[in-house]
Amino acid sequence: xxxxxxxxxxxxxxxxxxxxxxxxxxxxxxxxxxxxxxxxxxxxxxxxxxxxxxxxxxxxxxxxxxxxxxxxxxxxxxxxxxxxxxxxxxxxxxxxxxxxxxxxxxxxxxxxxxxxxxxxxxxxxxxxxxxxxxxxxxxxxxxxxxxxxxxxxxxxxxxxxxxxxxxxxxxxxxxxxxxxxxxxxxxxxxxxxxxxxxxxxxxxxxxxxxxxxxxxxxxxxxxxxxxxxxxxxxxxxxxxxxxxxxxxxxxxxxxxxxxxxxxxxxxxxxxxxxxxxxxxxxxxxxxxxxxxxxxxxxxxxxxxxxxxxxxxxxxxxxxxxxxxxxxxxxxxx
Amino acid sequence: xxxxxxxxxxxxxxxxxxxxxxxxxxxxxxxxxxxxxxxxxxxxxxxxxxxxxxxxxxxxxxxxxxxxxxxxxxxxxxxxxxxxxxxxxxxxxxxxxxxxxxxxxxxxxxxxxxxxxxxxxxxxxxxxxxxxxxxxxxxxxxxxxxxxxxxxxxxxxxxxxxxxxxxxxxxxxxxxxxxxxxxxxxxxxxxxxxxxxxxxxxxxxxxxxxxxxxxxxxxxxxxxxxxxxxxxxxxxxxxxxxxxxxxxxxxxxxxxxxxxxxxxxxxxxxxxxxxxxxxxxxxxxxxxxxxxxxxxxxxxxxxxxxxxxxxxxxxxxxxxxxxxxxxxxxxxx
Numbered sequence: 001x002x003x004x005x006x007x008x009x010x011x012x013x014x015x016x017x018x019x020x021x022x023x024x025x026x027x028x029x030x031x032x033x034x035x036x037x038x039x040x041x042x043x044x045x046x047x048x049x050x051x052x053x054x055x056x057x058x059x060x061x062x063x064x065x066x067x068x069x070x071x072x073x074x075x076x077x078x079x080x081x082x083x084x085x086x087x088x089x090x091x092x093x094x095x096x097x098x099x100x101x102x103x104x105x106x107x108x109x110x111x112x113x114x115x116x117x118x119x120x121x122x123x124x125x126x127x128x129x130x131x132x133x134x135x136x137x138x139x140x141x142x143x144x145x146x147x148x149x150x151x152x153x154x155x156x157x158x159x160x161x162x163x164x165x166x167x168x169x170x171x172x173x174x175x176x177x178x179x180x181x182x183x184x185x186x187x188x189x190x191x192x193x194x195x196x197x198x199x200x201x202x203x204x205x206x207x208x209x210x211x212x213x214x215x216x217x218x219x220x221x222x223x224x225x226x227x228x229x230x231x232x233x234x235x236x237x238x239x240x241x242x243x244x245x246x247x248x249x250x251x252x253x254x255x256x257x258x259x260x261x262x263x264x265x266x267x268x269x270x271x272x273x274x275x276x277x278x279x280x281x282x283x284x285x286x287x288x289x290x291x292x293x294x295x296x297x298x299x300x301x302x303x304x305x306x307x308x309x310x311x312x313x314x315x316x317x318x319x320x321x322x323x324x325x326x327x328x329x330x331x332x333x
Numbered sequence: 334x335x336x337x338x339x340x341x342x343x344x345x346x347x348x349x350x351x352x353x354x355x356x357x358x359x360x361x362x363x364x365x366x367x368x369x370x371x372x373x374x375x376x377x378x379x380x381x382x383x384x385x386x387x388x389x390x391x392x393x394x395x396x397x398x399x400x401x402x403x404x405x406x407x408x409x410x411x412x413x414x415x416x417x418x419x420x421x422x423x424x425x426x427x428x429x430x431x432x433x434x435x436x437x438x439x440x441x442x443x444x445x446x447x448x449x450x451x452x453x454x455x456x457x458x459x460x461x462x463x464x465x466x467x468x469x470x471x472x473x474x475x476x477x478x479x480x481x482x483x484x485x486x487x488x489x490x491x492x493x494x495x496x497x498x499x500x501x502x503x504x505x506x507x508x509x510x511x512x513x514x515x516x517x518x519x520x521x522x523x524x525x526x527x528x529x530x531x532x533x534x535x536x537x538x539x540x541x542x543x544x545x546x547x548x549x550x551x552x553x554x555x556x557x558x559x560x561x562x563x564x565x566x567x568x569x570x571x572x573x574x575x576x577x578x579x580x581x582x583x584x585x586x587x588x589x590x591x592x593x594x595x596x597x598x599x600x601x602x603x604x605x606x607x608x609x610x611x612x613x614x615x616x617x618x619x620x621x622x623x624x625x626x627x628x629x630x631x632x633x634x635x636x637x638x639x640x641x642x643x644x645x646x647x648x649x650x651x652x653x654x655x656x657x658x659x660x661x662x663x664x665x666x
Binding site for chain 2: 149151153155169173174177188189190193194195196197198202205206207215228229230232234236237238239243245247256275276278280281282283284295296297298299300301302306308310312
């Protein structure tokens with residue numbers, strides 16, 4: 001089997017580190033792993049496959065001889081090095097939002113639109129975390145009957161803000177316990193014991209950039225150019241998994257049994273729906289694994305073609321690192 | 334001014350205690366306050382208006398000479414004593430859900446349907462907490478144009494489960510910090526750093542009793558028998574205020590400016606909506622006060638007559654104690 005030289009752009013962040021863990025776990029055929037980060041992290045050693053790899057400072061020359069670059073950096077860094085990566089002949093699987101809506105860049109969830117990945121021109125974008133989790137949860141329904149509208153309210157974990165998010169939540173809990181004031185830096189306000197209905201930047205239409213991703217990226221990934229999505233994104237004091245309350249409408253009426261059965265058989269999903277026995281998805285249960293858990297599936301009380309559900313998934317894994325490596329795996333086969 | 338003999342049924346719980354605080358704060362004309370509770374709490378002293386009142390064990394005889402009984406007890410206790418209360422000639426303002434849907438019992442939010450209170454036959458019900466907060470937030474919109482549908486996802490504080498809810502959250506945080514296992518009793522599972530999409534009991538249609546209250550009670554309070562509400566209730570690790578993400582559709586198209594202006598002028602509401610300056614409702618800010626804060630108001634991206642918003646309110650106060658005392662105040666005037 002062919003082996004690949006893999007570089008990770010932004011290897012020292014939460015997603016970059018998880019990418020290394022997932023590469024190892026899934027036994028991705030890596031001949032050489034090159035962790036790249038800013039100059040200040042150069043020389044840092046990161047454990048990988050029983051040994052250690054040394055972080056290198058990113059330069060335009062970093063990508064020679066590399067097959068796959070996994071991007072786990074902010075937009076600015078992705079934009080700065082994209083040309084060098086593509087010119088070096090690598091496939092750049094980028095977790096930033098910089099290129100997601102570029103018509104020349106496929107935006108891929110392997111369970112949904114793997115075929116798009118092969119049309120790349122050097123860059124493949126990894127979608128937004130809440131979008132990935134929501135779309136994996138509803139993809140089986142879309143196969144039964146086209147989804148027309150989605151109303152989504154998110155419950156997003158602190159991990160979505162990078163490694164500093166969960167740290168800030170933990171520190172605030174300690175500060176409050178000690179009777180000390182809290183010092184929000186990563187989030188706009190105290191997140192411990194609070195909710196913040198503000199993720200991303202506000203646009204003229206009153207939605208945030210994060211909220212619009214669900215519609216914009218959803219349309220592109222599902223090949224549903226007319227899909228309408230109304231999303232409200234809320235940060236919650238949870239460490240790692242994102243949850244989404246979804247009410248969607250399909251073109252035709254579907255029975256709840258058909259929907260449950262389709263979700264149970266859908267790749268990437270786990271049907272967790274036995275309310276009588278207190279079985280439903282919860283973020284605490286979905287951390288550190290790759291499936292999107294789907295439950296609380298029931299008929300909408302408004303639209304006869306509507307379905308309501310609640311889903312949870314690990315934001316760092318399926319919402320970021322695992323999805324990127326699943327894209328890379330499309331090129332192994 | 335007439336003064337009233339007021340008894341509190343269930344005076345030692347979170348809502349009962351808050352009722353005493355609110356009676357005092359609002360300077361309700363109380364000639365005598367009688368805190369009633371189970372025999373095991375009898376003799377307990379509770380501070381009131383600079384002095385102390387002694388808890389009495391509830392009996393069928395407790396209500397003689399009482400004008401107003403404020404109910405802060407579970408359904409069973411409310412049902413057990415309702416007849417005795419009504420026979421004694423009291424007005425029973427009951428926070429339990431026992432009588433809310435009884436056609437002979439008004440269900441009242443004073444900002445919305447005060448006129449219903451005067452049609453009572455001895456019992457007036459205080460609505461569900463999330464329902465009160467949501468309805469106060471959207472009532473101004475309903476006055477501009479009739480609301481046809483509501484999709485609501487709640488973010489409900491631990492206080493909704495009574496005094497033991499916030500205690501369990503605080504204890505779990507301590508246990509986790511100390512590396513000890515948690516022992517959920519009040520909630521189905523660990524609530525610290527988690528979400529539980531299960532409040533109330535599950536019905537045959539897959540919704541919980543709590544979720545159906547928003548439609549059933551909403552119809553009765555707003556006099557909208559055809560209102561359709563799709564609600565998902567989720568417990569969140571917040572101590573006290575409930576938050577609700579709402580997408581509603583009205584009969585006619587409304588401009589966002591008209592909606593904001595109506596909410597700003599609505600009794601019981603506070604418009605908190607300046608996203609550019611990070612101004613939006615958050616549960617931490619709305620605790621220990623009586624207004625429902627409304628923000629993130631924007632056009633729905635699905636329905637041209639749709640509005641989306643986020644609201645927060647103190648569950649123990651406006652969601653329970655304050656609303657009950659506001660009902661009592663209707664009889665003072």
